[in-house]
Amino acid sequence: MSDINYELNLTVNGERGSFRVSPRLSLADFLREELHLTGTHVGCEQGACGACTVRYNGDQVRACLMYAVQAEGAEVETIEGITESGELAALQEAFHRNNALQCGFCTPGMLIAAADLLKHNPSPDRDQIRAGISGNYCRCTGYHSIVDAVAETCSGGTKEATQ
């Protein structure tokens, strides 16, 4: 395919690599199809649902809204890398205890969004949690248990969990 002609150098989950990609390949498709990091999901390809949320130089971004070539020189982290570093362990445990996922399709993006929220506000109340994750759709849970899980993970540990 003739348009695979852009060089891309970046670090994904701590591993550096060089690739040749099409300029129109989205970062989400690059991660999923070239690197087989299928924990990054695609739900809309329009920036609406948040299923494709990853970290880009430490900030959460929607991988469907970026071209892979824009990540030249960047550090990208996906759910696979963030899980293995253990950084999300407490949040993942709380999600598990609270059954804050059903189909799990929103979950990687939701975890990254929730971690980002907690980074900026270590002890949000329930309304702040709801606002903080409002860019991530979940069609299964109705969000209540996700709010419970995030509330449990706050600095206080179990702040305002309803259980």
Added chain:
Amino acid sequence: MSEKPHLSVLDRPNSYIGRSVPRPNARRLLAGRGQYPSNVSLPRMVHVAFARSPFAHARIVGVDTEAARQAPGVVGVFVGEDIAKICQPWVGTLEHFAGMKSAPQYPLAHNVVRWQGEPVVAVVAQTRALAEDALELLLIDYEELPAVTDPETALDPDTPLIHPELGDNLVFGSKVEAGDIERAFAEADLVVEDEFHFGRHTGVTLEPRVVVADYDPSEERLTAYHGTQTPYQMQDVYARHLGLAEENVRVVVKDIGGAFGIKLHVHGEEMTTCALSMLLKRPVKWSADRLESFVSDIHARDHRVRARLALTKDGRILGYDVDDLTGVGAYSVYPRTSAVEGNQVIKLVGAPYTQQHYRAVLKVVLQNKNVMSQYRAVGHPIAFTVTEALVDKAAAELGLDPMELRARNYVPDDAYPYKSASGFTYEGLSLQRSLEKLKEMIGYPELREEQRGLRDKGVYRGIGIATFVEITAPGPAFYGVGGARISSQDGCSMKLEPSGKVQLAISVNELGQGTETIVAQIAATELGIAMEDIRVVTGDTGATPYGGAAWASRGAAIGGEVTVRAARALRDSILEVAGASLQTSPSELDLRDSLVVSREDGEELISLAEVGRIAYFRSDTLPPGFQPQLSVVRHYSPQGLPFAFTNGVHASYVEVDVDTGLVRLLNHWVVEDCGRVLNPKLVDEQARGGVAQGIGMALFEECLYSADGQLTNGSLADYLVPLSSELPDIEVAHIETPSQYSEIGAKGAGEAGTAASPAAIMNAVNDAIAPLGGRVTAMPMTPERILRSLKRI
């Protein structure tokens, strides 16, 4: 064998039943290790993209595929006739729906397109992007035909016919009658009536529909990695329509990114993709993008209901008179049809009440719009919105509290079994207890007081109550008798591994609702082992017994029961081997903590691992002629009544901004009775997720069509799905009235949240704006509709 009866699974020591055990399989999903069909990639795999009709109704005059064929990376271009050569069309009718009709539907449009978005041409290329590039090069000539979009005029004589061979645009008509409805209304002290509109919406599974079809001509074998909630049904459909042997079709679905009833219908894209794999003899992948989902995933609801309710002056309900018109798009959907929802509506209105008189009329009509069929809580949100909105209206006219009017008319808790006016038999419901529990839960008097106090300050809050009675876990009378090859039974197999651990394979599959967890809870309890020692396999027609899988809230009721039976059989087999080895009667033995113990005094005899070792490697030490049987399989189809009816009641507390028309949801409560609760947390979460989808229906979601049949909001930016910031906390409580027809006693739980939440919210909104003379009877209750009812715009 034992003379003494076994302990029921409910009475065993260390029981997992009724415990909120977290889902073991959720860990994988939390780590981004889900195995969704959208992740599947196979060697030599190519991708298909579809050219879709830009018109709601048009004749295909010509298709020029030449330029597309020459485009880079293109492997093939296929029109309707190419696919029709190897894929038989289907007709979405059921034989027990008298007079029902629909036209043959082809995987790709055949001569005429009948909705905007109907797939017309398939382009296969090395990547999805290249396939989409080539779509641009197709030249398709259409001759536009008049579009039929308004269900109200679909049956008028001068309305064009969508399928001329059918003679009219009617798919199905039906009527349910009981008592003497004319007299009841003539003699009633009070009659209230309304016309209700329910918009079209859709499921919006976060993972769109996907299939990877892999046909191997050397074995004539098709493997479909298909995001479906009914793999066995799809095995049957693929085999029959593609002319393959059923045993050569394998459907695999490990994880699935949401289903909700959307992913059990036959859609043309999946059929085409499988046909393409056969034609190209290599794997072909189709994954819907979001726009494709909006124009081709089945839509739901779309009802106009005119209804009236007759009462005596002391608030006794005499009967409902209902007229439901539903527009179902261009075809009745295969194989479950598009008439089941309406058919449930006309049997469920007034279901909680002791009405003697009843009439409900249904008309299901065609339109040049995307097809419509069953989605979570099929018919229930329509029926209970109609039922409960009229109850509230009557309560207001009679000056009665809405709780009181309901309590006076519920089928009493001691009246079961009870036959409803529409002919259903309820085994056992708890309407009165549920309402009492709800009142307590919400602090009803205090809430009313708060509402009154705020009203004086110009803050308009409303409290809405809505009851439901729900059809769950249907038996073969639902689809099977109508000729549809949709199984109402499920199968479970289990084997003891040599290690003493257990593998369990079951046909009820995992959609995230927790099936794998509850069956492990049940099997572990019955076998006296830890849940961690059970490996559950689901979602592979090549690896599990045949069954219905996941539809109509059947996992716990049917899947749970078949698991008890299979576990009991394995337990008996284990005890036989242990008895043979220990030279004692199996009836003297029991299982506990992965050990065979003496039934009498609990003495520890041998481990399950030792039973496995002896059975598999040292059968020479067993008595001559004894053959251990440590793999078992059991099947179970619901018995007793055709459905396991459940019940419950919702309450919604809202605040309406009467200047902007915006509704703020303050709280939502559910009391539900789904029989025995196997895992309370999982049931709560089903209720919450279901409520969220009901909230979407009530306030946000609508597929908007222009008058000429163009979908105008086919993106997640334009179609409003409820967000975390818009939803309230949702509190759930349970009453348990176990079914007596099964040992496990569980009934369905997956749809109760959706069944009555829209009704509760409509009642709450109307309660809030009643002092200003407003009343809304159309969903979604958008700010515009609310402001119009308040005459502010």
